[in-house]
Amino acid sequence: MNTVKEDIVIAGGGLLGRLLAWRLLLGGRRVTLFEAGALEPSPAAAHVAAGMIAPLSEAAATERKIYDMGMASLPLWQKWIAQLNAAAGGEGEGGVFFQNTGSLAVAHPGDSGDLAQFERDLRLRLGGEEKNFRRIAQEELRRLEPDIAPHFSRAILLAKEANVDNRALLAALLAQIRALGGRCVAHTSVTVNDGTAAVNGEPLRCRWTVDCRGFGAAGDDQNLRGVRGEVLRVRCREVRLRRPLRLMHPRYQLYIAPRPGGRFVVGATEIESADKSPLSVQSALELCSALYTVNPAFAEARIEEAGVGLRPAFRDNLPRVRLRPGFAAANGLYRHGFLVAPVVVEEIVRHIKAGETA
Ligand SMILES: Cc1cc2nc3c(=O)[nH]c(=O)nc-3n(C[C@H](O)[C@H](O)[C@H](O)COP(=O)(O)OP(=O)(O)OC[C@H]3O[C@@H](n4cnc5c(N)ncnc54)[C@H](O)[C@@H]3O)c2cc1C
Structure with a gap:
């Protein structure tokens, strides 16, 4: 039975999907995360990545906007990793390695x-x-x-540059999502059409749909x-x-x-x-x-x-966030996923909060 009545459905359990699910759960929301592949090991780009959070290095070859987003993400990473590690009982015991020594x-x-x-x-x-x-x-x-x-x-x-153990991060996020009562559904591919998510052609009934499918959205978006x-x-x-x-x-x-x-x-x-x-x-x-x-x-x-x-x-190698009532999508994080994810996630969380109070 794929049709569910949910608060928030997230399509894609990679970097953005997991971070967003965790932050929304911490804010008291009910979240279901659908992942087309396995949850462990993850098929996401985020699993292969190096986890460099390098606003300066990247600035030499990209737009100033990426640098600004990266600089704004750095303190969020520091805070969020500390929060994840505290929840997991300290870095030595299954916590996430994070280094910000430049x-x-x-x-x-x-x-x-x-x-x-x-x-x-x-x-x-x-x-x-x-x-x-x-x-x-x-x-x-x-x-x-x-x-x-x-x-x-x-x-x-x-x-100011930092470096995070991407795999430990993905694992810690998954553990926290589960601990906070998030529902994680693996091996379930979601299509997103006009703001509505569906599994096997059956629409998922929910208040909010968030599309975080990364390259998995390329079939629907010729520009990706x-x-x-x-x-x-x-x-x-x-x-x-x-x-x-x-x-x-x-x-x-x-x-x-x-x-x-x-x-x-x-x-x-x-x-x-x-x-x-x-x-x-x-x-x-x-x-x-x-x-x-x-x-x-x-x-x-x-x-x-x-x-x-x-x-x-995307063609310009810049991230794109789309926000509508009941819907959000973020994609095109290119080589800057770890660099910019926290500010992208905060933007979506703010949009969802504002939608509830509007
Ligand atoms: C080799 C390499 C090195 C990198 N190094 C860095 C780095 O050092 N620093 C940095 O900032 N960035 C780096 N990146 C970029 C970073 O990994 C990406 O920008 C980031 O992972 C994008 O996050 P995302 O959540 O959009 O996509 P992903 O992390 O790819 O997650 C998307 C998820 O959605 C799932 N999915 C796809 N289609 C569907 C569907 N239909 N239904 C349900 N689920 C679906 C996928 O299986 C996947 O798990 C690197 C990338 C690569 C490949």
């Missing part, structure tokens, strides 16, 4: 022109925000990150495309990084994000294709060489996983 942009000596250009782009786009990033010399770099190879002679410290991203997850006991590193690279900005237990996420390629086939040899070589460049001891790292995901993106 990140470093570095370049291999051969790519130092890219680092200089990155700095120029930051200054151009972020006039007035210079306090949040600064060039550092080798001595300070050594002090901050003793394990990176000596040929990295300068870097840019991006002071998938942008392929590939990451490696490696384990290496020999190298310690205290914060994410972003490597300037002629084709993409690759990053290495540390995770607890000697683990690192290395990503991500960016390829204009909705192909979800396994990691290519070329991408594997590029991701591995990023590691090796940072410290040759990474040669002994063990590759635990090669992941491929599709970033949901």
